[in-house]
Amino acid sequence: MRSIRSCLCLATLIAQVACDAVVDGKLSFYTSSWENWDENTARWSAYEAPTFSAVFKPETEAELSQGIEYLAKYNIPYLATKPGGHGNVPTLGNYQNVVQINLDNFRHAVMNSDHSITIGGGAKMVDLIPTLHRAGREMTVGSFPCVGVHGVMLGGGMGRLMGRYGLISDALLQAKVALWNGTIVEASEKVNPDLFWGLRGAGHNFGVVLESTYKTWPDEGGLHYNADMVFTDDSLDGVVNTYREIVQDGLDPSLFLILGYMYDADAKKPLLIMNVVYAHNEEKGRRVAGRFASSPKGTAEPITRISFKESNMNFSELGSGKAVPGVCDVNLKNTLYTASTPSLFETGAMKAVYESFGSFVRAHPGANRSILLFEAADGKAVDALPHDYSAYAHRGMMTTNAIIQATWDEDEDGIVAEAANAWGKGARDLLAKPEVSGYDKLHAYVNYANRDEPLAALYGYDEKRQRRLTALKQKYDPHGCFNAYRPLPLDMSGWELPTASGAPQRTRDEL
Incomplete structure (x- = not known):
């Protein structure tokens, strides 16, 4: 529970900000009377979302440092969020009436003379990708323009070019980080290498x-x-088994596949969608897409393709998000679940999930923007690095990831939310069964996870890795200031809990 002292300090801050957006003559805080409040506090998901009593929007690195120091000094709880507002884990909902640290003023993306790229903490994919394209360069990036780069990278950073270049975090050369007390440090292989290790997968x-x-x-x-x-x-059978054959034959590093279930509100049933992206080789891409062409009549597992659109996209268009509509809409309610497999999930389970998806949306029509995605990429570039290269724990384990996303709008009595979580959890648990996934335990990519998975499923089952992560948490966040997003425990006993609390920042009266 937040201390009386912290509540009084927050109330004092809000009262001061209500009169003047500048605190202590230098810190830019804003309250809900600010004309830009809504656009700066909007979230991709309004379900189990944090709420804010003030926004701290620094203009400079020095102001960011001073602001965090100020918040720590007066024990005022804060949450670093934006630019995309896509963080979706339900533990964020524990953060109510906190101060938002907004990095929208740090949206730069600059190419360097050595062909590296430097981006600010507020950069979105829409800032990163065009800058790379203009320079004739590329790297693994996310699929949607509105998503923040660092939010993706800190969990590892999957993307359509990961078969060629590995994770986004695998390309990280250095980072500048503001710690809980406002101290700004560098992290790289040579400077604070322990923090550099932790940033890439648990950052x-x-x-x-x-x-x-x-x-x-x-x-x-x-x-x-x-x-x-x-x-x-x-x-369904024909598409899934063709997909499986491609995966089992060995994915080319330049190929990225997405199989999706989307709901057709008019037909009142799900549709199958497929997205094929092949880097730098139209002929090979066409051959893969051709394997999903409509089959002749009488085929045992028929495929009827009712829509086919192909194009050659430049790199700046690749992250446009066109394959999945609505991904940049804000303030809907979303909940995510995930599971992974080294190949493709068993066909019977994928059919069962397809059918349960249709049943869920038919029972709750307001959830017709829900979607399931099965993403597959070659793992050679990711797996070429040692298992302990970074805090990302899933090298050699994730050829295909399931993203189970329930999306709905109005839900005054919470019935849809309850049904959405029951369906999402049920689908996840089915896909995670050993006979379906090929794993005896759940392995979940933290950026797609919910709140009920064991922490070890996100960060690794190896005790040595867990001890290393807990030691980092103790060193760099000893007071649990950054506990909003599936937090690491400050004590090894926390790894044995069935779920992580995601409790707001602990009282810091001793600071």
Whole structure:
């Protein structure tokens, strides 16, 4: 529970900000009377979302440092969020009426003379990708323009080019981080290498990243073959098994596949969608897409493709989010679950999840923007690095990831939320069964996770790794200031709990 002292300090701050947006003559705080309040506090998901009593929007690195120091000094709880507002884990809902640290003024993306790129803590994919494209360079990036780069990277950073270049965090060269007390430190292989290790896979536990620099690669002309397809529901067996054959034959490093279940509100049933992206080789991409063409009549596992759109996209278009509509909409309610497999989930389970998806949305029509995605990429670039290269724990384990996303709007009595979580959890648990996933335990990518998974499923089951992560948490966030997003425990006993509390910042009266 927040101390009386912290509540009084927060109330004093709010009263002062109500009269003047500048605190102590230098710190830019804003309250709900600010004309830009709504756009600066909007969230991708309004379900189990944090709420804010004030926004701290620093203009400079020095102001950011001073502001965090101020908040720590007066024991005022804060949450570093934005630029995309896509953080979605329900533990964020424990953070009510806190101060938002908003990094929208740190949205720069600059190419360096050595072909590396440096980006600010507020940069979104829409800032990063065009800058790379103009320079004739590329790297692994997220699929959607509105998502913040650092939010993705700190969990590891999957993307369509990970088969070629590994995770976004694998390309990280250095980062500048503001710690819980406002101290700004560098992290790289040579400076604070322990923090550098932890940032890449569990980074949301340690501080506010205000700048980072990445390795990039030549874009080889910059064109990527893209195909979007839609199939009838009776094509499920044929599409899934074709997908499985491609995965089991060995994915090319330049290939990225997404199989999706989307709901057709008019037909009142799910549709099958497929997105194929092949980097720098139209002919090979066409061959992969051609394997999903409509099959002849009488085929045992027929495929009926009712829509097919192909194009050659340049790198700046690759992260446009066109394959999945609505991903940049704000203030809907969303909940995510995930599971992974080294190949593809068993066909019967994928059919069962498809059917349960249809049943869930038919019972709750307001959830018709829900979606399931099965993403697959070659793992050679990720797996080429040692298992202990970074805090990302899933090398050699995630060829295909399931993203189970329930999305709804109005829900005054909470019935849809309850049904959404029951469906999402049930689908996740089915896909995670050993006979379905091939794993005896759940392995979950933290950026797609919910709040009920064991922490070890997110950060690794190896005790040595867990001890290393807990030691980092004790060193860099000893008071649990960065506990909003599936936090690491400050004590080893916390790894044995079935779920992480995600409790707000602890009382810091001793500071």
